[in-house]
Amino acid sequence: MRYERMLPAEIEQQLAEKPIAILPWGAFEWHGYHMAIGQDALKAQGIADRCAEAAGAISLPVVWCGFQTMKPHAGFKHTLEFRDETVRTLAREFIEQLDDEGFKVIVIITGHYGSLHVRGLKEVAEWYERKHPDVRVWAFPEYEVVKDLGYTGDHAGKWETSIFMHLHPELTDMSRYRTDLTMKEQGCGGEDPSVHASPELGEMIVSAIVERVATRCEVLLAEVEGPEVSPA
DSSP states (O other): OBGGGOOHHHHHHHHHHOOEEEEEEEOOOOOTTTBOTTHHHHHHHHHHHHHHHHHTOEEOOOEEOOSSOHHHHHOOSSOOOOOHHHHHHHHHHHHHHHHHHTOSEEEEEESOOOHHHHHHHHHHHHHHHHHOTTSEEEEEEGGGGGGGGTOOOOBSSHHHHHHHHHHOGGGBOGGGSOTTSOTTTTTOBSSOHHHHOOHHHHHHHHHHHHHHHHHHHHHHHHHHHOOOOOOO
């Protein structure tokens, strides 16, 4: 269920039954010649929507705000770079507002992997949870829950390309991949997507992420709500 499409009565019912909010996070960032610049955010939105459906939760619209992108790192254009403090401020205020609305589990899934960007989101989540022990806040890049399956994060390489082939085939054009350039020269990292990427691999890893996130959401909600007490 998408938050912005819900009527007030639907939101109230959701809060009474499953007060879990999933907030996707991404960036406008260069992802090679073969993928749309919204890859990080659109990927996060697609995964968040599926996680919310599996967990019986609510997903929100993606936050387009990336720090430590390919612009300052390697000079690639078509990329919008925001400050660390901007990311942290937005994260803190989103969490505060979702808590104020009554959500007990707040999950931030970031599709942008800059290490300092991820660190900022994680530190804000941990700080808020320490101050508010009645709320669970979990921030992570989507690959973090499936490292055992071989996905440890890349940039427009085998994994991100496979995920986008699955989620947004219309925004992936492998004919534009530059085999005359190295992966680094065309702003890609990881394993060569022209050799290793496939929509089937993308579907497999997205399904695994969704299953694991949904299961973890249930655990986090049980922690804050406590065990159900049967009537005498």
